[in-house]
Amino acid sequence: MTPPPLTQVVLKVHSRCDLACDHCYVYEHADTGWRARPRVVGEAVLARAAERIGEHAVAHGLTSVRVVLHGGEPLLAGPAVFRRAAEALRAALPEVCDLDLRVHTNGVRLSAAYCELFGELGIRVGVSLDGDRAANDRHRRFADGRSSHPRVLRAVGLLREPRFRHLFAGLLCTVDTANDPVAVYRALAALEPPAVDLLLPHATWERPPERPAGAGATPYADWLLAVHERWEADGRPFAVRTFDSVHRTLAGLPGLGEALGLEPVDLVVLETDGTYEQADSLRTAYDGAPATGLDVFRHSLDDVARHPGTAARQAGLAGLNATCRACPVVRSCGGGLYAHRYRDGSFDHPSVYCADLRELIDGLAARAGAPRRPAPPVDVAGPELSDAQLGELALGQGGPETVRALARSQLALTRAMVAAVHGSSGVARSAAWELLTELDAAEPAAVDAVLAHPYVRAWAARRLTGDPGAGLAALAGLAAAAAVRAGRGDAVAVPLREGVLHLPTLGRLVLGGGAREALVTGGRTGWTARTGDGTLTGPGDPRWQPVRRIGLAGWRVLALEDVDPQRAVHCWPVADRLSGTAYAGWAQDLRAAADLLDRELPDYAAGLRAGLTTVTPLRPGPDGRDLSSAARQAFGAVAIARPGTAPGLALLLVHEFQHVKLGAVLDRWELYDRTDTRLFEAFGLSPRPVGSLFQAVYAHLAVTAFWGTQADAGSPAARSRFTHWRGLTDAAVDLLAGSGALTALGRRFADGARESLDPWLRVPAGRARG
Known part of the structure; x- marks a missing residue:
């Protein structure tokens, strides 16, 4: 049986820290592996890690991968390491796979210069903060006892500035029942984070969590339920993963991570020396608990997924002990975090937080128990196509x-x-x-x-x-x-x-x-x-910034979307609000591009006119390189860094809208065997699964047609590009058609691609229209 893919990677870029938090599971708990590791991740490890992540994404047809740059304190690694990591990862991932790149920091070294770099590289930032100064300084201090709180607040203040707000991923708060839950909530809420993660302190049956005298049998549940009450009263102003995960599992949906729910674990840790480890939380169990014996130079991520330790954390209900399997809230609890089950050399026990988790889940279920008005009926399938x-x-x-x-x-x-x-x-x-x-x-x-x-x-x-x-x-x-x-x-x-x-x-x-x-x-x-x-x-x-729209002759009005906070779902960083001059430039180029497509590519322009509703500006690419993207979950939108010419914009529009159309088709019909794990080489790119090959072929039908029409103008560069792309597309269509992975409808699409391409193969490059 093929194990589930690993879609989240914690990539350690530095193995030391500039704080001395006494509750830190990396440095203060049982595992001591950090002592022997390099302080900073090396270039060879970064390069090989990116290759491994890229090959795993290709092998499993992943459409998204999350990589968290971590430590220790990752900012100690320096800006150059972040640039190398981001560029290597983006170069290694296939075109159809989005990179969700983040850094998690204690915040004391975060600066405007770092934020500008992270904005350029598309790295979102999470910060650790345990509440107000009294709560935070209970554990998070410098080695000499100084408070870290003012510097962390300064870091969060930077992320709250309008120029950096899009980088703010959220706050991580470790629960301490000695702290006032309402005071902690208010301190965090005052910072208006997009999300807060409330983490139970890592503990085992051999090293149980603190339980203050007189606090009752379930102090952690009581603390969290007190926060939940204030959060609900405020209208849920930000996401809280613990609460959201329970609500989702109670509704029969998957949980949000390995701490709650029964979904397979999809996370791996990669250390500065290139070794793979299991979840960092296992450091609290015993020395060496997270180790796998695997590394990026000799082993793939599939090898990690097949490791017995990973398999144990992916076993779901079958991997729990009899007490947990019989519990009425097991589908929400999931047995709790794997590390928290450790006792006497085994993880085959209920969580050390078992009573708290039961009280929390029952409490949230009771609070959500009022009858809900049913949702309006929806036609999931939508209209049929002839x-x-x-x-x-x-x-x-x-x-x-x-x-x-x-x-x-x-x-x-x-x-x-x-x-x-x-x-x-x-x-x-x-x-x-x-x-x-x-x-x-x-x-x-x-x-x-x-x-x-x-x-x-x-x-x-x-x-x-x-x-x-x-x-x-x-x-x-x-x-x-x-x-x-x-x-x-x-x-x-x-x-x-x-x-x-x-x-x-x-x-x-x-x-x-x-x-x-x-x-x-x-x-x-x-x-x-x-x-x-x-x-x-x-x-x-x-102060009102309307969505600006551009009227194109014969086309629907296009929205130039530069204000929606949800638009950052593309594989490149989105641009901020455009100036009036930049907007005017976009309008001029879009009108010229639409005219060119109507004139030169009417068969493709007809669909663009009907389906393209939104163009999202991206930030300029490095060295002026063209950047564009179509997000699978955003039908009708393409994202583009404005190129230097209107023909360049026309090419990017028609290329990306091919992905938009095929994505909508794939939401309704199966074109290929999604379980086929073979890889195919085409277009001079890294080997990719059949789904990615299908996308590339479909997009390059339009690319070939575009350069075919441009070759008529007599430009040597256009003729060269036409010859180049029709040759590569010809070979890729043959590869797709002969793959043996297509459904009957998929074979019809492959035959259609051949029918569209063949006329371009029969004409000289200088007379491309034939």
Whole structure:
């Protein structure tokens, strides 16, 4: 049996720390392996680690990999190490696999220069902070006893600045029952984090957690439930993985990590010397507990996945002891963290936090027990496509009606996903959901206009897969945007993030100050937003930044999306709000690109006109390199770093929209055997699975056609590119067709690719139109 792939890698870039936290499991618990490791990860380890991660992504057809740069204290490694790591990882991953790159730091060395570097490299930042100064300094101090709290607050302050806010991944807080839970919550909430992770301190039956005298039988559950009460009362202003994970498992969905739930573990740790280890939490069990005996130079990530220690952590219900298997909350608890089960040389025991976990889960279940209004019915499948429409898509093209049918199918899927987000939220009643449901019955066009926005589905997908940055508060923004569009006078309270109100498809209002919530009311003559201090504003406010749209002759109006906080789902960093001059440049180039595509590639332009709704600007690539992306969960959007010419923009538009179309097809139909693990070499790229090969072929049908039309102009460079791409695409189509991995419909698409390409093979490069 093939083990599940490993999709999360903790990559240690430094093995020492500049704090002396007395609760640290790396340096203060049983394992001492850190003493013999290099302080800084070497270039050879980084390069080989990137290769291993890339080959694993290709072998398993992964569409996303998360890599957390960690320590010790990772910032001690220096900026050059981060640049090498980011560039190596992005170069090693296949085009269709997104890299979620993060760093977790104690914050004391975080600077504006580091933030600028992380912004350039697309690295999000998590910070450890245990609450107010008294709570934080109980454990997190320098070796000489000095407080770390002021420097950590300064770091979080940097991440809260508008220029760096998009980098802020969240806060990690270790629970200490000696600290006041409400005071800790308020201290963390005041920093307006996108997410907070509340971690139980690592402990075993041989080294049990502190349990203050007189605190009762379940002090950790009591502490967490006190925080949950305040979090609920505040309207869940940020994600809390512990609470969200319990709510999800109670609703029958997967948990969010190995601490709760029965899902297979998908995480591996890579040390500075290139050795693979299991979860860091195992350091609390015994010396050598995390070791695997494997390293990046001799072993693949598949070897790590097959390691007995990994297998034990992936066994789900079957891997638990009889007491846990018989427990009524086992599907939420999952037996607790593997390390916390250790006793007398074995992990075959309940968690040392067993009683606390049972009390926490029962308590959260009781709080979510009120009846919930059912979600509106959704047609997950959406409309069928005719045989003729499938034939158009098989050729790599697709006319307006065909692409619009794909869009309707994608909207149905988005509706189902948004309903699933609410259903798994654990919220008994939600005013935003109630309003969205009511508007869907009375003003369905207004709701559809919002839900069809590409980054609504991207948010829902992130939320359903446990991304803590995809907060539930976004649901209120959807309801408010639909209410504004409906114009009935409905009002909805929308939580603000760093003083910013975002209304999907409409824009954002940058209020600043200490406002935490705005009451948005949509009427026939516009909308208003009222904050707690009585401020009343609307779309005429100079602080309002609307989504700017560009009208293209014969095309639908395109949104140039540079304000949606959910847009950062592409494989390259997104640009900040464009200046007026930059916006004007984009508008000019998009109009010229649309004219060129209408004139030169009408068969491809027809689908673009019908399905492309959103262009998201990316930050410029290094050395002026063209960058572009299509996110699988964002139908209708492409992301592009504005190239130097309008033809260059036209090429990127048509290339990325091919991925958009094929992604929508793959949501409805099987084109290939997804269990086929063979790798195929094409387009001069690293070996990749059949799904990635299919995507590359489909995109390069349009690339070949584009350069074929440009070769007519007589440019030697265009003729050379045409010859180059048609040759590579020809070979790749043959490889795909002969792979033996295609379904009947997949073979039809391969035949269609051949039919589209063959005319280009029969003409000289200088007379490409033939």
